[in-house]
Amino acid sequence: EALRAAVTDHAARYSAWPHQVEALRSAIEQNTIVNMPTGTGKTLVALMVLDALHRKGESISLFVVNSVALVPQQARYIRTHTKSNLQVAEMSSEGGGPAQGDVLVGTAEVFRRCLVGGQIVPSHLAVVVLDEAHYAVGKHPYAEVMASVWAGQGKPRVLGLTASFLHGKLDAPEAKRDSLEALLRARMVVPQVDQQQEHSFYTVPWERCQLETEEIAEYLRYTDQLLEQAGMVANSWEINGNFAKEKQKVRAVLESLGPLGWHYHIRSGLGEIVHAKLQNKVAYADPSTKDHLQQALHMLPAVLLELARLMGQPDPGLTTTGKVDALAELVANLRHQSPQERSLIFVQRVALAAPLAIILERRLGCRVRHVCGVQAMADATRRAHVEEFRRGEAMVLVATASLEEGLDVPDCRFVIRYDWFASAKSHVQGAGRARHRDAQVYYFENDPLVEEARRDVVETVARRGKLDALEPQQLDPTAGPPKAAQASYAPGVGEGHQWGPEATLWDYAVNASFRGAECPCGARLHIVSRAFGRGKKKKERMMSVEGSFVCTQFTAPMDQRFAGIDLETGVMPPT
Numbered sequence: 001e002a003l004r005a006a007v008t009d010h011a012a013r014y015s016a017w018p019h020q021v022e023a024l025r026s027a028i029e030q031n032t033i034v035n036m037p038t039g040t041g042k043t044l045v046a047l048m049v050l051d052a053l054h055r056k057g058e059s060i061s062l063f064v065v066n067s068v069a070l071v072p073q074q075a076r077y078i079r080t081h082t083k084s085n086l087q088v089a090e091m092s093s094e095g096g097g098p099a100q101g102d103v104l105v106g107t108a109e110v111f112r113r114c115l116v117g118g119q120i121v122p123s124h125l126a127v128v129v130l131d132e133a134h135y136a137v138g139k140h141p142y143a144e145v146m147a148s149v150w151a152g153q154g155k156p157r158v159l160g161l162t163a164s165f166l167h168g169k170l171d172a173p174e175a176k177r178d179s180l181e182a183l184l185r186a187r188m189v190v191p192q193v194d195q196q197q198e199h200s201f202y203t204v205p206w207e208r209c210q211l212e213t214e215e216i217a218e219y220l221r222y223t224d225q226l227l228e229q230a231g232m233v234a235n236s237w238e239i240n241g242n243f244a245k246e247k248q249k250v251r252a253v254l255e256s257l258g259p260l261g262w263h264y265h266i267r268s269g270l271g272e273i274v275h276a277k278l279q280n281k282v283a284y285a286d287p288s289t290k291d292h293l294q295q296a297l298h299m300l301p302a303v304l305l306e307l308a309r310l311m312g313q314p315d316p317g318l319t320t321t322g323k324v325d326a327l328a329e330l331v332a333n334l335r336h337q338s339p340q341e342r343s344l345i346f347v348q349r350v351a352l353a354a355p356l357a358i359i360l361e362r363r364l365g366c367r368v369r370h371v372c373g374v375q376a377m378a379d380a381t382r383r384a385h386v387e388e389f390r391r392g393e394a395m396v397l398v399a400t401a402s403l404e405e406g407l408d409v410p411d412c413r414f415v416i417r418y419d420w421f422a423s424a425k426s427h428v429q430g431a432g433r434a435r436h437r438d439a440q441v442y443y444f445e446n447d448p449l450v451e452e453a454r455r456d457v458v459e460t461v462a463r464r465g466k467l468d469a470l471e472p473q474q475l476d477p478t479a480g481p482p483k484a485a486q487a488s489y490a491p492g493v494g495e496g497h498q499w500g501p502e503a504t505l506w507d508y509a510v511n512a513s514f515r516g517a518e519c520p521c522g523a524r525l526h527i528v529s530r531a532f533g534r535g536k537k538k539k540e541r542m543m544s545v546e547g548s549f550v551c552t553q554f555t556a557p558m559d560q561r562f563a564g565i566d567l568e569t570g571v572m573p574p575t
Contacts, residue, residue, distance in 0.1 A: 003025075003028050003029060006028055006052050007021065007024055007025045007028060010024060010048045010051060010052050010083075011024065011048075013083050014044060014047070014048055014081075014083065016041075016044065016045075016048065017040075017041065017194075018191075018192075018194065019036065019040060019041075019191035019192055019193045019194070020040075020041050020044060020045050020048070020191070022189070022191040022192070023036065023042075023045045023189060023191045024045055024048050024049065024052075026187070026189045027045065027049045027157065027159050028049065028052055028053065028157075030186070030187055031157060031158040031159070031184060031185050031186035031187065032158075032159055032160070032186055032187055032188075032189055033133055033159075033160035033161075033162065033165065033180065033181065033184060033186050033187070033188040033189070034159065034160065034161055034162070034189060034191070035162055035163070035164070035165050035188055035189070035190045035459070035462040036161075036163065036190070036191055036193060037163055037193060037428065037432060038163045038428065038429050038431075038432025038433070039432055040193050042161040042162075042163075043074065043077055043131075043161070044081070045159075045161070046063065046129045046131075046159055046161060047077070047078055047081055047082060049127060049129070049157065049159050050063075050078070050082075050086060050103055050127055050129070051082060051083055051084040051086065053126055053127050053157050054084070054086065054102055054103065054126045054127055055126050056084075056086075056102055058126075059124050059125060059126035060101070060102065060103070060104060060120070060124055060125060060126065061102065061103045061104070061125065061126045061127040061128070061129070061156070062103075062104055062106075062111055062120075062125065062127070062128045062129065062156075063075075063078065063103055063104070063105040063106075063129045063131065064106070064107070064108050064111055064128065064129065064130050064131060064142065064145060065105065065106070065107055065108075065131045065132070066107065066108065066131065066132045066135055066142070066405065067107065067373060067374060067402065067405075068107055068374045068379070069373070069374055069379065069382060069402065070131065071090050071091070071105050071106055071107065072090060074105050074131065075088045075089075075090045075105040078103055078105070086101075086102045086103050087100075087101040087102045087103070088101055088102070088103045088104075088105060089101030089103070089104050089105070090104075090105050090106065091104055091105065091106025091107070091110045091111070091114075092106075092110070104120075107141070108135075108140070108141030108142045108144075108145050109141045111141075111145050112141045112144050112145050112148065115145060115148035115149065115152070116148060121152065122148065122149045122150075122151075122152030122153060122154025122156075123152065123153055123154055123155070125149065125154050125155075125156035126156055126157065127156055127157045127158075127159065128145075128146075128149060128156045128157070128158050128159070129159045129160075129161065130142055130145075130146075130158070130159070130160045130161065130184070131161050132161065132162060132405050133160030133161055133162045133165070133180070133184065134162045134164065134165050134166065134167040134180070134425060135167060136160070136180060136183055136184060137167055137168075137176075137179070137180070137183075143183060146158075146183055146184060147183075150185070158184050158185065158186050159186075160180075160184050160186060163425070163428050163429050163432060164423075164424055164425040164428040164429065164455070164458050165177060165180060165188065165458065165462055166423070166424055166425060166458045166461075167423070167425060168423060169422070169423075170423075170424055170454055170457060170458070173457060173458060173461040174461055177461055177462065188462055190459065190462045190463045198439075199431050199434060199439045199440070199441050200438070200439065200440045200441070201431075201440075201441050201442075201443065201448030201451075201452070202440065202441070202442050202443070202448070203442075203443050203444075203447070203448065204326055204327075204330055204416075204442050204443065204444045205326070206322050206323045206325070206326035206327075206444060207322030207323075207325075207326070208322065208323075209321065209322050210255060211254060211255065211258070211259075212522075212547075213521070213522035213523050213524075213546070213547030213548055214521065214522055214547075214548065214552055215522075216251060216254055216255070216522045217520065217521050217522025217553075218522075219250070219254055219259065219262055220247075220250060220251065220522070221520075223247060223250050223262075223266060224247070226266060226307065226310050226311070227240075227243045227244075227247060227307070229306075229310060230303050230304075230306045230307035230310060231243060231303060233299075233302050233303045233306045234296070234299035234300070234302060234303050236295070236296045236299055236303075238278065238292065238293060238296035239274065239278075239296050239299065239300055239303055242274040242277055242278065243270075243274065246270055246273055246274060246351070249349065249350075249351040250262065250265070250266075250351070251506075251508075252349055252351060252352070252506060252508055253265045253349075253351050253352060253355065255321075255508040256321065256323065256324075256349070256352055256419075256508060257320060257321060257324055257352060257355055257356060257359065258318075258319050258320040258321040258324060259318040259319055259320075260314055260318040260319060260320050260355075260359060261320060261321075261324065261352070261355040261356065261359060262318075262355075263311065263314045263315075263318055263355075264314070264354065264355035264358040264359065265351055265352075265354065265355040266307065266311055267307070267308055267311040268308075268354055268355070268358065269351060269353070269354030269355050270307075270351075271300070271303075271304035271307065272354060272376070272377060272378075272381075273350060273351070273372075273376045273377075274300065275297070275300055275304075275378065276372075276374070276375060276376050276377050276378055277375060277376070278293060278296055278297050278300065279297065279378060280374065280375060281293050282294055282297065320359060323418070323444065324356070324359060326444070327345070327356075327360070327416070327418060327444070328359070328360060328363040328364065330416065330442060331343055331345075331360060331364060331396060331416070332363070332364055334414050334440075335364065335366070335395065335396075338413060338414075339395075340392075341395075341412065341413040341414060341436065342389065342392070342395050342396070342397070342412035342413065342414070343395065343396045343397070343412065343413075343414040343415075343416060344389075344396075344397050344399060344403070344412050344414065344415050344416070344433055344434070345360075345396065345397065345398045345399070345415075345416045345418055346399055346400070346401070346403070346404070346415070346416065346417050346418060346419070346421075346430055347398060347399070347400060347418050347419050348400070348401070348419035348420065348421060349400070349419070350372050350373070350375075350376040350400055352398075352418075352419075353370040353371070353372050353376075353398050353399065353400055354370050354372075356370070356398050356418070357369060357370035357396075357398040360396060360398070361396075364396065366394075366395055366396065367388070367393060367394040367395070367396075368394060368395075368396040368397070368398065369385040369388055369389060369394040369396075369397050369398070370385065370397070370398040370399065371385050371386060371397060371398070371399040371400070371402060371403055372399075372400045372402060373400060373401075373402035374402075376400070385397070401426065403433065404425075404426060404429040404430050404433070405429055412433065412434055412436065413434060413436035413438065413439055413440060414434065414439075414440050414441075414442070415430060415431060415433050415434040415439070415440075415441045415442070416441075416442045416444075417430060417441070417442070417443045417444060417445070417446060418444050419444070419445060420445035420446060421445075421446060424451070424454040424455055424457070424458050427446070427451040427452075427454065427455055428455055428458075489526055489544035489545055489546045490544060490545050490549045491542070491543070491544050491545075491568065491569050491570030491571075492543060492544070492545060492549070492565070492567050492568070492569075492570040493525060493543050493545065493558075493559065493562045493565060493570070494519075494523060494525070494545040494548075494549045494550065494551065495549065495550045495551065496550060496551035496554050496555040496556050497519040497521065497523060497525070497545075497551040497554065497556060497559075498519055498520060498551070498553075498554050498556045499517040499518070499519055499525055499559055499561075500517050500518050500519070501517065502515060502516065502517050502527065503515075503516070503517065503518075505518070505524060507526070507546075514526050514527070514528075515527045515528075515529070519551060519553075519554075520553060520554075521547070521548065521551050521552045521553040521554065522547055522548070522552075523545055523546060523547035523548050523549075523551065524545070524546040524547060525543060525544075525545060525546075526543070526544045526545075526546060527541055527542070527543055528541070528542045528544075529541050529542075530542070532574075533574075538574045538575070539574065539575050540571060540572065540574045541571070541572040542569070542570050542571050542572070543562065543565060543570040543571075543572065544570050
């Protein structure tokens, strides 16, 4: 009777919708994972549970988020809407003991450290809310937080929130659901949402054309020269080390955006990323290295100024890819048809966000902003750009996956997925950012019909329904786009190449990582391994060359690593 009364009381006080009342009822009765679409009020459910179950003066409750950017947003929501005057404190990422308050809001890593260090006592916890609970797998801090809570004899009410419980590939979805429930000691519920948002999905055709490997190699060599020359201004190994790491992503910019995108990335985007990375290092650095990092931060503006001077203005002959051209045409048409409606463009790689925003701003003649996560953009810049989008000062926003989850972006009508994505979660949460009654979602790479089918599989498993005869693995896109879109490479190891060390590289043509090696001429060696025989103990490796089969720079002898290879098939003898 008391539980029913609490549900009725809080539902009335918060004017909750029926699906929110259903979620609240389950969460008050037992540990619960609420699987509801984006925009249906999961955070309000969490607030009602906190108000109902938190014991003021006797306990603390945790609201766990996955990124630093979400901490102030969720804390502000609780402070603004609580009916029980809950005192909310934001947990610092710089360490120290927990702040004072009824509800502590922080990242999983901060809470993990507090639980391990004894600053938070599990037995004192009343409620633990896990925002984006699908991350509670493996050794993720979410999973480690819950392990520490249970190990410390904690008995809080646990509430997990997610729009799509499945994290990663769409294989063994029932087992993944059961594993998540076991870790949180909770039961998954899928409340019935009436008048659920419907989206119209479209695919965008575009001309696939790649730069020649020799052109790419030339741009990469020039990038080396530019960064080396600019780095001499400060001669800081911290700055130069970050340049070296980010330089590995320049090829993806060239392949995705073209030479003009490369120019804007080196001139503007690269510095923003390096600055954010150094800032984050300072925040977590111990005293012995903090001064050195702060000195690098102090010198970075002079280095970036020199880099901008070396780059100058873009040459009028610099081009963009057919994909960028198709995107610009699409957004221009959408703005012509609906000039007051906002567009949100998702990219998978941080390095693409800033240069793509600059290109679109110049093509469209309107303000375009970009947003990345905490590791690639200063908090103040991110907040400013989101606020411009919210106020309608910027009608187009280019964002990484940091905006898929949780971050409060204004309702927009158009969502565009520029890059390939591999998880059903990205489909659900990305499309959920378009909340207009006539919302439209555009895919450049993925098939909307397949993505909707994958969403249905996840929701069916969450509801404990019976899957159709179609196996979830048949809907798993992680092998890349249709075969017709994939590049074909010549078997063998080529002639005259100086192959570097074997490493994990990215193949933009098929949107997948691969094992391989690179030659300074721009060619890349793809290595595919196959295990066979009894116990899969024998291994066979197959080599193929992307780019020029005959090296355009060297005439090196056969690399001894590939001795014995079949030159026609590219197959190495089994080991």
